[in-house]
Amino acid sequence: MNEALKTAYSPCPNDTFVFHAWAHGLVPGAPALDVTFADVDITNGMAERGEFDVLKVSYAVLPWVLDEYALLPCGGALGRGCGPLVLTSSPGTAADLRGGRIAVPSERSTAYLLFRLWAAAEVPEGVGEVVVLPFNEIMPAVRDGKVDAGLVIHEARFTYGEYGLHCLADMGEHWERTTGLPIPLGAIIAKRSLGAERLRGLAAAARASVRMAWETPEASRGYVLAHAQEMDPAVADQHIGLYVNEFTADLGADGYAAVRGLLTRAAAEGLVPPLPEGALRLD
Template identity: 65%
Template sequence: MKIAFSPCPNDTFVFHALVHGIVPGAPKIDVTYADIDKTNYWAANLEGPEIMKISYAALPWVLEHYRLIPCGGALGRGCGPLVLTKEAGLASSDISRKTVAVPSDRSTAYILFRLWAKQNVPGGVGEIRILPFDEIMPAVQNGEVDAGLVIHEARFTYQTYGLAMLQDLGEWWEKDTGLPIPLGAIIAERSLDHQQLAEWVRTSVGYAWKHPNASKAYVMNHAQEMSESVAESHIDLYVNEFTRNLGEDGYSAVESLLGRAAEEGLVPEFDLRRLRV
């Protein structure tokens, strides 16, 4: 069975048991490590493996061929992307018609940013520049862009670049909707046994929680020079009960995000019922 997910600590923590043959009855797993901006397009172009971690924002492009697996992903509270600037104390209006770096134009972070900007940035932002997520903070620091949209462990490290937070988009989303933030989704080809796959993933999540130190070497081997404390914070933030079971609150969050995005033309129109079947 082939799967693609990111080398980020939350993914390696969640899938450690499945990848290492610890989940009873699960087949041997062939892993490709790839950032979510790549898997989003692999799924849309039918180029990737049968199971992938993608952004919830990319689901409208892929649901004809893939089904959402209601576990294993990243969805929660207090874990949203941040809008950063070089200068502290700026107002949202200060980035009107300015250049903003984003990690992808097909991500939850990007959708949240555009929905927030529609409400809070008079006249809208200017140029959107897509950069690898690890290049965004240096670009803001060096003045190459006026603001940057950051994800992942940047929540814990942006102060080391001397940057200031203009907006926590997760905080805005939760206040605006009362719902958690849908970030990364697990999808599988529709020909697969999705119920069985979900059971394997949930078993892997349960093992990770029961044996938190078992995956430490695997997690840190793929943590891209991240410190152990940052990796642990990353896991604590992104791996939660929604990882084990999306549930009604989770589905409602995804439906709200993608419904709003479709209304704004940020994603293609699609039948929201396909998220559940």
């Protein structure tokens, strides 16, 4: 019998919702998972070090890990109207960020790439210092004046008003308006050393787990809320509704185009290494 696959994903509601059935042995024929919870900046580092078999990572880290890992065509997070936000303590414009101090959750995140692409167009003079903070510390830092602005992700889309903050710009809105593509956020990757047949089986397991979550959403509710870091259940539902969609079941042509588009544009700006032709496809 094969050993459980070492797997890491975040405790965020979209990930626990997607993986619930698989992690609990409810997907027929799917391999067992040995799950570690870690935020995406941690899982990105795990992928770069080749530490786990299956990981949820930022699409932004793919150019550094695709030699060792394959992208699964399902289970990840893309969408529309779900991009990262730049928040400030008072209303303003992009020009206000010239030379400013900006907090971001990671420099190896999709959010950061989207921010840098936006800033290249909207703040050509350049922002100032970029400070990396855990995502849950960013809004307090903006509120308390420790930074001039913060790039936020996850449920902060729904809660920033509670901190008295203002949305200066929506990175996803800029991306969608300039490309017409969905916003690529998080990807599921697996070790290429598992072999092509097993990788296809993992993709099938991820897809089945997503569909089971949709068919019986109440089954995963306890698991989701237990790991949601004291998140209000209504916010957790909003989170799932925003980040788990048709692209989670299958990337499809638009999903692949979005990922290629992001990484191609980021490479042109010198933010990531160029992506080899065909590197995104499982087969």
